[in-house]
Amino acid sequence: MKRNFYKATTVLLSTLTLSAAVLPCLAEDTLSSEQTALMAGSCANCHGTDGRLVGSVPTIAGRPAAVLEARLLAFKRDEISDTTVMDRIAKGFTNAELAALASHFSAIDPQADDATETEQEPQE
Ligand code: HEC
Numbered sequence: 001m002k003r004n005f006y007k008a009t010t011v012l013l014s015t016l017t018l019s020a021a022v023l024p025c026l027a028e029d030t031l032s033s034e035q036t037a038l039m040a041g042s043c044a045n046c047h048g049t050d051g052r053l054v055g056s057v058p059t060i061a062g063r064p065a066a067v068l069e070a071r072l073l074a075f076k077r078d079e080i081s082d083t084t085v086m087d088r089i090a091k092g093f094t095n096a097e098l099a100a101l102a103s104h105f106s107a108i109d110p111q112a113d114d115a116t117e118t119e120q121e122p123q124e
Helices: 002-026 033-047 065-076 086-090 095-106
Strands: none
Touching (some): 033 095, 065 086, 065 095
16 A cells, blocks of 8 residues: 555656646636646545545545645645645645635545545546
């Protein structure tokens, strides 16, 4: 599990670097649900499809948006000392994007069984 996690992390961080470069262009004042879903897709690799993975990476689906947003902003501001990757990830997004991601994941039912751990649902 750990080994897979690191492998996924490596692949992912390169994907994220790319997304971080491209996505800010998309995000002006308001983010459409399509834009947010695109950003949220990059979180699925570690947090599971729709953020519902239960394991060494914290579940983020269905948690209060204010809590998720506060955590993401704290990662971005280097206020969380035991972070491994989220500090770097959070820095790739604007505050508005982090808020949109927080409400995206808080709206997902963590108990729903239509997700698998490894597959990402196709974007509409
Ligand atoms: C490379 C794997 C990885 C990716 C990609 C990733 N995360 Fe995380 N996330 C983690 C890990 C590991 C933690 C635990 C804190 C740490 O070690 O940084 C975490 C913690 C969090 C937390 C705090 C949860 C808590 O209970 O404290 C939030 C919120 C979060 N991630 C949201 C996101 C969002 C939103 C994205 C997409 C933009 C994302 N993560 C992408 C691995 C990842």
